[in-house]
Amino acid sequence: MSNPVSRDDIIRKLKLEYQYPQEDQTARTLDAIRSLFTVWGKDRQVLGVLQEAANLISKHLRIREIGMGLRGPDGLYRLEVFVGYRQETEAANRKLVYRLEDFGDSDVYRGVWISKLTKAYFAEDDPYAKSEEDTFNRPMLLKARRMAEDDTIEGDYFCTNVNGPEGDLLGWIEISGTTAWKLPNAQMVKWIELVACVLGGFLSSSALAAKK
DSSP: OOOOOOHHHHHHHHHHHHHSOOOOOHHHHHHHHHHHHHHHHHOOOHHHHHHHHHHHHHHHHOBSOEEEEEEOTTSOEEEEEEESOOHHHHHHHHTOOBOGGGGSSOSSSOOEESSSSEEEEOGGGOOSOGGGGGGOSOGGGTTOOOOSTTBOOTTOEEEEEEEOTTSOEEEEEEEOOBTTSBOOOHHHHHHHHHHHHHHHHHHHHHHHHHHO
């Protein structure tokens, strides 16, 4: 019988794959980013562009759940766009409010940086506040065991920062594992980071336009 995979094994694999990617998804990435720019040109509504970006991630990477959040006028961060969430889970996540420090090295949301933009959170570290039990999409699967390095289990998630030109955090992209219950690989992370860069430019330009 195989032994469960350790957290350190997963982190080592993710960092290695990020530095030395093997799979070429260039054509798929360019097509998706081109379509995102097309939406940007037609729809100046922020949530419309974010929804299209979330749909692209779901379609091209086959991610089970995608959430996208934004910084509000009060300086706090909230999830605004969802794909793949159950209705009651989406409602619970919409109630969550985050501070800037929650995206750093938080004692509550414990994770590990796998790049400058993306942080991985593993179920073994219990990376949730105690009041967030109703935000799990499949709570009955929380006791599942990870049996391979690329397996994902309920409670895992990845967050990619959406930054402005000055490096300020404008929002974030939050994803679970794939529909095959595998962790996103390095190419997927890079793909999402490219989407995050596009969204950072869009959000910055939208904010500037609103001030004129």
